Amino acid sequence: MPELAYLNGTIMPIENAAVPVEDRGYNFGDAVYEYVASYNGRLFYLEPHLDRLEHSMAALAFPPLPREKIRTAIETLFAEAAIDRAGIYIQISRGVAPRDHAFPADAELQFLMILRRVHEKPAVLRDKGAAAITVTDIRWGRCDIKTVQLLPNVLAKQQALEAGAYDAIFVAETGEVREGTSSNLFIIKDQSLITHPLTQRILPGITRMIILDICKAAGLSVEEAYFDKAALYAADEVFMSGTITEVLPITRIDDKPIGDGAVGPVTRRLNRDLLDRIGG
Ligand SMILES: Cc1ncc(COP(=O)(O)O)c(C=O)c1O
Incomplete structure (x- = not known):
């Protein structure tokens, strides 16, 4: 092997x-x-x-x-x-x-x-949630194309690690919260999910697509809409999605707790539902 x-x-x-x-x-x-x-x-x-x-x-x-x-x-x-x-x-x-x-x-x-x-991510990240920082999105205008030009992502990830966080979240100069350095981002407010719409500014994640599908099947409300940093900080729950990331709870952003600082119920449920699809 x-x-x-x-x-x-x-x-x-x-x-x-x-x-x-x-x-x-x-x-x-x-x-x-x-x-x-x-x-x-x-x-x-x-x-x-x-x-x-x-x-x-x-x-x-x-x-x-x-x-x-x-x-x-x-x-x-x-x-x-x-x-x-x-x-x-x-x-x-x-x-x-x-x-x-x-x-x-x-x-x-x-x-x-x-x-x-694949080396699995530490269980503690999934149980307790991870910390993230926000950074200005300096990437080019075609983030929907999966090219190997990843320098802004590399620098942002390193900046996050040096700040003691797990990852960075790109925020446009115009205020829209985009995605992580190798993941998409969802926020949850009052049981409803919001994620950035599919434009040329983010990667159309396969895991993002699966989560939207899971939400539809489960009758959970999801909006593909822009949101800003204030909405990010005020969210009840935040998670990142990606192929290895799967559903990863983000419980601290820029040193502020998200919700009560613990992994929330919607994130837990979506993580379970994703694992069900993987198992099936
Ligand atoms: C910038 C970016 N966004 C989102 C994703 C998540 O995509 P997927 O769910 O297809 O892994 C990735 C994955 O590499 C990525 O690099």
Whole structure:
């Protein structure tokens, strides 16, 4: 059950995988990515991840790569590794070419995957909730495209850690609360959920979509609407959502408790419902 890499059709040990120095992902951040996880030997919501990858590639005008080819490559790598609880990082760059901003005429897409075991988040984060800080959103205007250009996310996460928090929440200069550095964000007020609408300013999270679906099935009220920092601080409950994040309660923001500072009932319920889907 080895952790493995895949590079343009070949599966190999991760330490053997290397890309040329003129890969455009490396030179320009000209690459898109996905991250898919498995539970109990089954890839979770693979098709929506493939949809999003197609959206990202089309948005950057990459030449088409058949979906079937991508799916088969992922499934082959997953079968070969035979790790029940795996995370597969998938990165596709525009290819390798002498450094020039313009698209190369004849480069071929570079298709890289890294499959590793998932290390679960500490149980205490889920039981007691995590702390977050807010930071100004300095990202570019197309956060709906999952590109490897993640420097603002990297800097914000580090700033959070150095402040003794778990993560950072991006807040636009115009006041809208967007999302975490690698997760979407929900607030709950008077039993109703609110999350940022799907625009070019946030990533359309697969977990976000699943949570909206769970809420619909459970008859919980959800609004996809803008909210500001005052609403964030005044929320009864706050949680982040993401593939490894799952449903993660946020109980302190900028050193202020959210609600009574404990994990709230709606967050607990949604976490349970998500685990049910994972189990099923
Ligand atoms: C900026 C950002 N928002 C949201 C998410 C959550 O997306 P998903 O639920 O598909 O993992 C991620 C995941 O990587 C992310 O990087």
